[in-house]
Amino acid sequence: YVAGDSLYTEGITHWANGSGTQVSQCVVEPVNSKDVATILRFLGSTRTPFAVKGAGHHANPGFSSTTGVHISMRQFNEITYNEAAQTVRVGAGLLWDDIYAKLAPHNVSVVGARALGVGVPGFLLGGGYSWLGNQYGLALDNVMSYELVQPTGKIVEVTQASQPDLFFALKGGGNNFGIVTKFTLKTYPQGPVWGGLIMIDGSHIPEVADAVTDFSLNIDDPKAGMDTLYINVNGSVVVTQLVFYDGPAPPPGIFEAILAIPSFVKDVQTRSFLSFMASGGPFPVDQRTLFHSVSMLQFSPTISEVIRNETVFWGEFLKDKSASVVSYAIEPFHPGIYAHNTTATAFPADRSIPFYPYIIWFCWKDPAMDDVFYDAARQSAEVIADAAIAEGQTAVAYTPMYINPSLIGTPLERLYGKNIPRLRKIKAKVDPQNVMGLAGGFKL
Numbered sequence: 001y002v003a004g005d006s007l008y009t010e011g012i013t014h015w016a017n018g019s020g021t022q023v024s025q026c027v028v029e030p031v032n033s034k035d036v037a038t039i040l041r042f043l044g045s046t047r048t049p050f051a052v053k054g055a056g057h058h059a060n061p062g063f064s065s066t067t068g069v070h071i072s073m074r075q076f077n078e079i080t081y082n083e084a085a086q087t088v089r090v091g092a093g094l095l096w097d098d099i100y101a102k103l104a105p106h107n108v109s110v111v112g113a114r115a116l117g118v119g120v121p122g123f124l125l126g127g128g129y130s131w132l133g134n135q136y137g138l139a140l141d142n143v144m145s146y147e148l149v150q151p152t153g154k155i156v157e158v159t160q161a162s163q164p165d166l167f168f169a170l171k172g173g174g175n176n177f178g179i180v181t182k183f184t185l186k187t188y189p190q191g192p193v194w195g196g197l198i199m200i201d202g203s204h205i206p207e208v209a210d211a212v213t214d215f216s217l218n219i220d221d222p223k224a225g226m227d228t229l230y231i232n233v234n235g236s237v238v239v240t241q242l243v244f245y246d247g248p249a250p251p252p253g254i255f256e257a258i259l260a261i262p263s264f265v266k267d268v269q270t271r272s273f274l275s276f277m278a279s280g281g282p283f284p285v286d287q288r289t290l291f292h293s294v295s296m297l298q299f300s301p302t303i304s305e306v307i308r309n310e311t312v313f314w315g316e317f318l319k320d321k322s323a324s325v326v327s328y329a330i331e332p333f334h335p336g337i338y339a340h341n342t343t344a345t346a347f348p349a350d351r352s353i354p355f356y357p358y359i360i361w362f363c364w365k366d367p368a369m370d371d372v373f374y375d376a377a378r379q380s381a382e383v384i385a386d387a388a389i390a391e392g393q394t395a396v397a398y399t400p401m402y403i404n405p406s407l408i409g410t411p412l413e414r415l416y417g418k419n420i421p422r423l424r425k426i427k428a429k430v431d432p433q434n435v436m437g438l439a440g441g442f443k444l
């Protein structure tokens, strides 16, 4: 498809369209893995820059966009539930929404994204923090097998038994090893859940900080989850709070404190898993966008105050530089989240440190301001990390950073740590011509 065709536009369009999208020469749409192999061989032999995109949620320019050939995986939309095996085979062109909806009538679900609209492949190849993660691990821990088109055009089914090196590498290694066409995921029983969105005025941040700190220090129930966002809205800070319990009602003692804080939106109820997913944002933005992350160990009132101040400070500083969103997400998980792997994985490089990615999210309109926003995000991440280190969370200086929301330019060492040598060896074997180097991303 070429410019002017609706499937061309659909192919190149990104969630954060202002910065994620580039104008490509064309969009090519394979219908099966043999097509993908033909395309990869052609792109490799002609050294043509290309991109492969899931739902285009990565905001870094060039990570799933290109000025060359854009590969659209839209035809890979299979969802085959295997009740006996408790698995589902899914295509790489899907959104998590599609899978949740297809599985709902069977009363099962999968470990997928915490919001609607997110793509399956980038999420699974990078990590995957889910509302079900405390119970079942990262999304990548729940992939049983991958259909992979290697950069040489060879098509392989990658399992721990058949290809242990590639199985390790695909669990966090992004697009370095070829194009994945299908994933087989574990499914889990899923009934109604409890939770939803609460919005609280920033004047109540001290109470929010106490409630979230208490929650994160005492989560011994892996069915409970929280996500707290401080966002600068026209100079004032607003708290967007999500609460979740995997059951029709939470037991007493978990959410009382956060629910007691005065709020101006409170949509918390027993509902279907899919209805819960639809209750929170964030929503697509047709602007320049960045995500960056800080891997934190423990929330506290002190850290809360630092993050609140960052929200106010950068909101003010970036206001006349065309900012539209300045926000920080605090995402406490259960310390057991990293204990669910059945094999070694590329990410995280160290499972012994219970770190959680806090996400910085900025949006702006003026392309001339890109560097200002990138610098601001890097400086702000450093301020937050330094505050944690000063509080005694010394491991924050070297905790793995989550590749999916990490800003372009993040050192590979912070993303893959001690796994780099093994990953590079596998890479050299599978992709000797570095065909995947023609696509953007964090490159080995």
Ligand SMILES: Cc1cc2nc3c(=O)[nH]c(=O)nc-3n(C[C@H](O)[C@H](O)[C@H](O)COP(=O)(O)OP(=O)(O)OC[C@H]3O[C@@H](n4cnc5c(N)ncnc54)[C@H](O)[C@@H]3O)c2cc1C
Residues within 6 Å of the ligand: 015, 051, 052, 053, 054, 055, 056, 057, 058, 059, 063, 064, 073, 092, 112, 113, 114, 115, 118, 119, 120, 121, 122, 123, 124, 125, 126, 127, 128, 129, 130, 174, 175, 178, 179, 180, 181, 281, 282, 283, 404, 405, 439, 440, 441
């Ligand atoms: C609104 C929103 C909500 C989010 N929620 C969560 C969340 O709950 N938990 C969480 O952990 N993360 C979350 N994220 C981050 C998310 O994991 C990443 O943005 C992820 O990259 C999304 O996958 P995608 O397929 O849409 O990405 P894309 O931007 O399409 O791709 C990302 C990377 O994967 C590569 N890739 C895509 N398809 C393939 C393929 N078939 N084979 C090989 N490589 C491929 C691309 O080349 C690119 O480098 C969220 C992001 C947003 C914007």
Ligand SMILES: *[C@@H]1O[C@H](CO)[C@@H](O)[C@H](O)[C@H]1NC(C)=O
Residues within 6 Å of the ligand: 009, 012, 013, 014, 017, 021, 022, 023, 286
């Ligand atoms: C996204 O950006 C592309 C390229 O600028 C444009 O063609 C497309 O219409 C945009 N899509 C949306 C939904 O804004």
Ligand SMILES: *[C@@H]1O[C@H](CO)[C@@H](O)[C@H](O)[C@H]1NC(C)=O
Residues within 6 Å of the ligand: 105, 106, 107
């Ligand atoms: C799913 O659960 C509902 C409510 O408990 C029940 O009525 C329905 O029969 C279940 N469906 C399947 C396929 O088990």
Ligand SMILES: *[C@@H]1O[C@H](CO)[C@@H](O)[C@H](O)[C@H]1NC(C)=O
Residues within 6 Å of the ligand: 233, 234
């Ligand atoms: C922010 O201020 C602008 C200009 O006064 C106004 O148009 C906009 O609605 C405000 N946004 C919010 C979310 O209050």
Ligand SMILES: *[C@@H]1O[C@H](CO)[C@@H](O)[C@H](O)[C@H]1NC(C)=O
Residues within 6 Å of the ligand: 309, 310, 313, 383
């Ligand atoms: C608020 O944050 C800014 C930017 O990081 C910093 O310069 C300032 O000292 C902070 N203010 C307080 C009171 O901590």
Ligand SMILES: *[C@@H]1O[C@H](CO)[C@@H](O)[C@H](O)[C@H]1NC(C)=O
Residues within 6 Å of the ligand: 341, 342, 343, 344, 345, 349, 350, 351
């Ligand atoms: C889980 O991952 C860690 C770190 O990579 C590894 O040491 C451990 O052996 C893995 N667990 C299993 C059961 O393979």
